Amino acid sequence: MKQNVLSGVIFLLVLSWCSVGFSAYHHEGERDAEKFLTVYPVKAGTKLDNCALCHKGGEYLDSKNKPVELGSCQWCHRTYGYDGAGDIQETMNEYGKAYKSAGRNAEAVTSLNSQDSDGDGYDNATEINADNFPGNADDHPGLTVAPYRIYTREQLEALANHSQFLLMNTSRSGDFYAEYTGVPIKDLLDDAGILPSATGIKVYAPDGWGQNHPLEYEESLDMYHVYGNAPGQSYQYPPATYYYDLEADTTKNPDNGWCDYSAVSCTGRSHGDSIFVENGLKAILAYKREGAALDPGVLNNENKLDGEGPFRVVVPQKFVGEPDQSSKSNAQDVK
Incomplete structure (x- = not known):
C-alpha cells in the first residue's frame, strides 16, 4: 500500500455563520x-x-x-x-x-x-x-x-486590500464591468506560507466546481496565473481599456445585449478611456463588489448558483479585448 x-x-x-465542508457539484x-x-x-x-x-x-x-x-x-x-x-x-x-x-x-x-x-x-x-x-x-x-x-473574513480584511475596476469577460453568463475589492492572491499565499515547491492552486466554488490556477504565467488561454508577473513585465495583468457599445448595453438592448454597464463605477467613463488601477490589475480573492459584501452563493433548484460570494477569485483578461456575446445567446450575428 x-x-x-x-x-x-x-x-x-x-x-462565522457557515460550517467547513465540500459542497456537492452536480452538472446540469x-x-x-x-x-x-x-x-x-x-x-x-x-x-x-x-x-x-x-x-x-x-x-x-x-x-x-x-x-x-x-x-x-x-x-x-x-x-x-x-x-x-x-x-x-x-x-x-x-x-x-x-x-x-x-x-x-x-x-x-x-x-x-x-x-x-x-x-x-x-x-x-x-x-x-x-x-x-x-x-x-x-x-x-x-x-x-x-x-x-484557516482564514476568517475578519483576518482576510485585515490584510492589505486591493481594489480594481475591470471587465469580467465570461463565456456564458454575460459580460459586465465592476469594481472588486479583496486580497491579492500572491499576498495571501505569502501570508499563509506557501511551499517553494508549489506550482499552482485549485479553487473550489460553493457548488464544488474546481478551477486550477498556475502560480506563474502560462501561455494557454485556459490558465490564469495568480502569483508572478506577465513575462518581461512589471505588472501581473495588462492595463485595460473601457469599451462601451450601445448595441451591447443590456439596459438599452435587453433582448440581445451582452454587457452590463450599470455599475456605479462605470459612471463618467467613455468608450476608449484607459482604465487606471493603482498598483495594476491583479488576481485577487475578492470579498466586495462596488463597495458591498458579495452575496453568498446558494445552490438553487436548477443546480445553479445564485450569488457570487462570499468570496470570489477575480482574474483580469490576459489579452485585453472588448465585451463579447455570450455563447448561449441566440443572437450571434452582432458586431
Missing part, C-alpha cells in the same frame, strides 16, 4: 449522483458527491510543447465541450468507465464495491467509506493531511 504526503497549503475560508442535467447516493446516502455533500467521482483531469501540450494540466471540470469542458460534441469516455476515470459498463445504475455501484478500479491497493468500498476517490490512485486511505491555514 502506498504512503504519500499531500504537500502544499490548503486554504479554508470560513465565515446529470443523472448519476442519485444512483451513487442510493447505495451510499451518507456521502451526500461530501467530496464524493461530485463529478470528480467518475471524471478525471487531463493535460494537453501548448504551442511551446509545454504540458498544461486541467482539473476534471476544466478537462471535461475542453474535451467533451459545452455542446457535448466530444467523447465523454475521454473524460472518465477507471471507476467511471467501470460504472458505465456495469449498467450505470445503483446496482452497478454495488457491483463495483469489491473491485480496485484505480489499482492503488484498496477496494472501491474501502476508499468510498474513507471519503477517497475510487478512481484516483493518488487519493487513498493512509495519506497525511497537508498543512493548512
Whole structure:
C-alpha cells in the first residue's frame, strides 16, 4: 500500500455563520449522483458527491510543447465541450468507465464495491467509506493531511486590500464591468506560507466546481496565473481599456445585449478611456463588489448558483479585448 504526503497549503475560508465542508457539484442535467447516493446516502455533500467521482483531469501540450494540466471540470469542458460534441469516455476515470459498463445504475455501484478500479491497493468500498476517490490512485486511505491555514473574513480584511475596476469577460453568463475589492492572491499565499515547491492552486466554488490556477504565467488561454508577473513585465495583468457599445448595453438592448454597464463605477467613463488601477490589475480573492459584501452563493433548484460570494477569485483578461456575446445567446450575428 502506498504512503504519500499531500504537500502544499490548503486554504479554508470560513465565515462565522457557515460550517467547513465540500459542497456537492452536480452538472446540469446529470443523472448519476442519485444512483451513487442510493447505495451510499451518507456521502451526500461530501467530496464524493461530485463529478470528480467518475471524471478525471487531463493535460494537453501548448504551442511551446509545454504540458498544461486541467482539473476534471476544466478537462471535461475542453474535451467533451459545452455542446457535448466530444467523447465523454475521454473524460472518465477507471471507476467511471467501470460504472458505465456495469449498467450505470445503483446496482452497478454495488457491483463495483469489491473491485480496485484505480489499482492503488484498496477496494472501491474501502476508499468510498474513507471519503477517497475510487478512481484516483493518488487519493487513498493512509495519506497525511497537508498543512493548512484557516482564514476568517475578519483576518482576510485585515490584510492589505486591493481594489480594481475591470471587465469580467465570461463565456456564458454575460459580460459586465465592476469594481472588486479583496486580497491579492500572491499576498495571501505569502501570508499563509506557501511551499517553494508549489506550482499552482485549485479553487473550489460553493457548488464544488474546481478551477486550477498556475502560480506563474502560462501561455494557454485556459490558465490564469495568480502569483508572478506577465513575462518581461512589471505588472501581473495588462492595463485595460473601457469599451462601451450601445448595441451591447443590456439596459438599452435587453433582448440581445451582452454587457452590463450599470455599475456605479462605470459612471463618467467613455468608450476608449484607459482604465487606471493603482498598483495594476491583479488576481485577487475578492470579498466586495462596488463597495458591498458579495452575496453568498446558494445552490438553487436548477443546480445553479445564485450569488457570487462570499468570496470570489477575480482574474483580469490576459489579452485585453472588448465585451463579447455570450455563447448561449441566440443572437450571434452582432458586431
